[in-house]
Amino acid sequence: MTRLKQLRFEVFGVFFRQCTVDHARQLGLVGWVRNTEHDTVVGVAQGPEAGIADMRHWLREVGSPQSSIASAQFDETDIAELEHESFGVRRR
Template identity: 40%
Template sequence: MRECYRFIVSGRVQGVFFRQSTADKANSLGLDGWVRNLPDGRVEGMAAGTPGALAELRGWLDEGPPAARVEGVEWVAAGELHGTGFEVKR
């Protein structure tokens, strides 16, 4: 079964390799989707895949890469996501 979630991560999450680290983690879990910086300093993304892989990504987002300081993660069920692989959007 495939699920899709939209996430927004707040805190010190830009300029600390958060997007690339998220893409690396998501790709290692076999997830599809994307991640990008928002103008207000947060990071937004969408991820689709199995419930177990999504739960693992959700847990990882709570911490992020070593230089990040995550203050919060919004995680909301979303509609369909088309495409394969996980990419960093600029």
């Protein structure tokens, strides 16, 4: 059985909400992402442990072509089942 993980994230100094959605979907992850009034991107990604590890690396080190990542914070936990059906953008 595949071990499922949840990754809560907040990334500072970025411009990449839609690229986050695209990358998460490419990895087969589910969850959401949204911009905040503080010019950060926050979200939740859920899926297999390997996909979560890739997403964490992408959020911290890669980002979109237009991004400038100042810092990233993560909270990772084990979960029993997925709580979302797809990965998308949430509006404020």
